[in-house]
Amino acid sequence: MSNLIERWFNDSINLGVFTTDKNLVITRWNRWLEINTNKANHEVLGRSLFDLYPEIKNGHIGSYYREALDGKTSVISQKLHGYIIPLPLKPRNTGFSHMQQSGIISSLIENDEVVGTITIIEDVTCRVASERLLSESEEMYRTIFEATGTAMLIVEEDTTISYANENALRLAGYSRDEFVGKKRWTEFVADREDLERMTKYHYLRRQNPDEAPKTYEFRLKNRDGRIYHVLLNASIIPGTKRSVISLQDITALKEIQKRLTQSEERYRSIFENAVEGIFQTTPDGKIISINPSFAGIFGYASVEEMITSVSDLSMDIYVNSEDRERFKALIEEKGEVKAFEVEVRKKDGSHIWVSYNVRAVRDEKGNIMFYEGTVEDITARKKSDMDLKDSFDRLRKTIGSIIDVISMAVEVRDPYTAGHQKKVANLARSIAKQMGLPPMQVEYVRMAGAIHDLGKISVPAEILSMPRRLTEMEFELVKQHPEIGYNVLKNIDDLKNVAMIIMQHHERLDGSGYPNGLKGDEILLEARILAVADVVEAIASHRPYRPAFGIEYALEEIEKNAGILYDKDVVRTCLDLFRNKGFRLE
DSSP, X not given: OOHHHHHHTOTTOSSEEEEEETTOBEEEEOHHHHHHHSOOHHHHTTSBHHHHOGGGXXXXXXXXXXXXXHTSSSOOOOOOTTSBOSSOOOOOTTSOSSOBEEEEEEEEEETTEEEEEEEEEEEOHHHHHHHHHHHHHHHHXXXXXXXXXXXXXXXXXXXXXXXXXXXXXXXXXXXXXXXXXXXXXXXXXXXXXXXXXXHHHHHHHHHOGGGSOSEEXXXXXXXXXXXXXXXXXXXXXXTSSOEEEEEEEOXXXXXXXXXXXXXXXXXXXXXXXXXXXXXXXXXXXXXXXXXXXXXHHTTOSSHXXXXXXXXXXXXXXXXXXXXXXXXXXXXXXXXXXXXXEEEEEOTTSOEEEEEEEEEEEEOTTXXXXXXEEEEEEOHHHHHHHHXXXXXXXXXXXXXXXXXXXXXXXXXXXXXXXXXXXXXXXXXXXXXXXXXXXXXXXXXXXXXXXXXXXXXXXXXOHHHHXXXXXXXXXXXXXXXXXXXXXXXXXXXXXXXXXXXXXXXXTTOOTBSOOSSSOOBGGGSOHHHHHHHXXXXXXXXXXXXXXXXXXXXXXXXXXXXXXXTTTBOXXXXXXXXXXXXXXXXXXX
8 A cells, every 4th residue: 555545544633534345344453443433453354344234335425435446536535524423433522422534445456456455534513512501502693683673783994784674774765786885875964064063973983993883874875865863883893894773763863852852842931921821749738839820829020930939839828828728628638629729929028819820749659749830819809709799688688678579569469378389489499409409590490489380379369269269260360371471570670580490380380371371391490390389389288169188189180290290300309308308288
């Protein structure tokens, strides 16, 4: 065998080498193979390769040996990279469960004749693993590079773009072929000022990375001329002159910030120029912020003067400190107060009335941090309301006196029904109040009840005191009294409502009443109340043509005709007054 072959079999070589004859009987087996296969020379020499390792006989590796023996080429090489070696090498302390080989199978030629084969085996386990890890790492970072929500670029030292992800291509408006390797990313900076700043940072980042800002904003212009606001983050790739640049599109955010600024400016203008006083205060009475109108309402020349002068609202502003406590209790209970009217003290010591509309602002735990709201000076309105109330009270007393005089005049004409109107008025007022009518409506019902028979002044006295049942003609005269009463009062402004109630107090739900045969809701609620009170008193009391039937008989009458002649709710309330509330006709 040549010296070349002998050198291959040098035991110091870090390769596996073995030879076979033309029958694939192993003729050489070097030291490297003995170590890595646990098979000594004497165990393998003289044995057939296919007998020793039958698993390679019929596979593609076996075909390579047959081609080498055919001598089709002087050297037949096949990389076995990635295949588990057919020769079971003993795993070394590398952390891998098996070894991988790269092998060369060649014809062994002497005197131009194929005399056998030679196989050279290299252990590539670690290299293959490293390459696989590198490939996986590259794939992972490529995936991250593409999947990130920002535009990503790799930029060379001269700012040429060497890589761009899909987000960057969309942002710039170019295809990959038009963009990568053909564009410098500084071409997309929208204005000169940004470009100068970027160039400065680019140079500084390479000279002194610690002093260069890694993140900053600038404006980018894409292929179509559209301007984007972007947030740039740049880093040098260690050991290279390349930079990784991420560009986050913040155009929408900048627009929101712009609108927010405009909104704040509008709010500030409203706050400063509002006629109402606007404020924020702590629950313990400390001022957080107030507008000029708030300070002006309390007599201070400026916001600063009031904030400096007033340390505790409950002591310095409120005339009665308990009003402040009542205000705080309402806020704690309801979270807000509306139209909270209170007497307060101005800077000069004079008193005014103000109205607060306030809500509580709470933290995430529900604790009140501060109050905010508006305040309005209502002193003039309060004075007007008090003057109006005084006028109304005087008018009410005057009208009451007129009503009493009219009532007395009617009773003089009809002595047999003396006290009837007063009792009806008292019962009608009680029913209206029990039903929850507003105070003014209750008063209209009472006044109407007190003079509901006013129209009887036109009926002859002998008919009113007739000790027998009236004839049809006589009754027709009596039936005119609601309309006559209405005509007497209708032109008095303050008694128009009373006049209409009197007009309808003999109407019935089914239309059988008089004078207009109204039905259901066509009849005023006040008139329906007065109708029930009038019937109950009339039936329960004595009349010239019959004795009194008593209160229980009267109640049975309205109960029997509830929903037919009389309003159900009114009847229910009347029955409750007598049977459960202890009401009596007096």
